[in-house]
């Protein structure tokens with residue numbers, strides 16, 4: 001099994017444990033509902049095909065990273081190249097601290113901080129367009 005597949009299994013387990021410790025009402029406040037892994041992989045496959053899968057230097061950003069569903073899919077589809085850079089923001093330490101620990105040996109700059117919306121405006125829309133593209137296929 002590949003390193004990223006092992007890590008993804010650890011992430012799924014962590015996601016379950018962290019979600020379980022919060023109520024639905026608490027999770028609703030910050031929209032703390034993870035993307036299904038298969039959808040994240042589909043989005044990244046689409047990105048690979050349409051945004052230059054062969055490119056050497058890619059910059060990944062998730063403004064609301066949670067446990068790292070999209071980063072995991074990014075690493076799986078684009079590979080763990082040292083030339084890629086990756087940043088993720090997570091406002092809630094409940095998800096942030098254990099997830100930062102989970103990814104500590106990966107080239108991901110995991111920041112427990114507010115994304116200050118301006119990033120979400122850009123990337124949130126990009127995600128929505130990608131979802132739409134995937135759903136329309």
Ligand SMILES: C[S@@+](CC[C@H](N)C(=O)[O-])C[C@H]1O[C@@H](n2cnc3c(N)ncnc32)[C@H](O)[C@@H]1O
Pocket residue numbers: 030031032033034035062063064065066067068069070089090091092095113114115116117
């Ligand atoms: C819908 S979840 C998505 C998590 C992950 N990207 C996924 O697709 O599974 C949104 C995450 O963003 C975090 N979040 C909400 N507002 C934020 C903000 N202003 N800055 C950083 N993270 C934020 C939440 O705590 C939550 O973990």
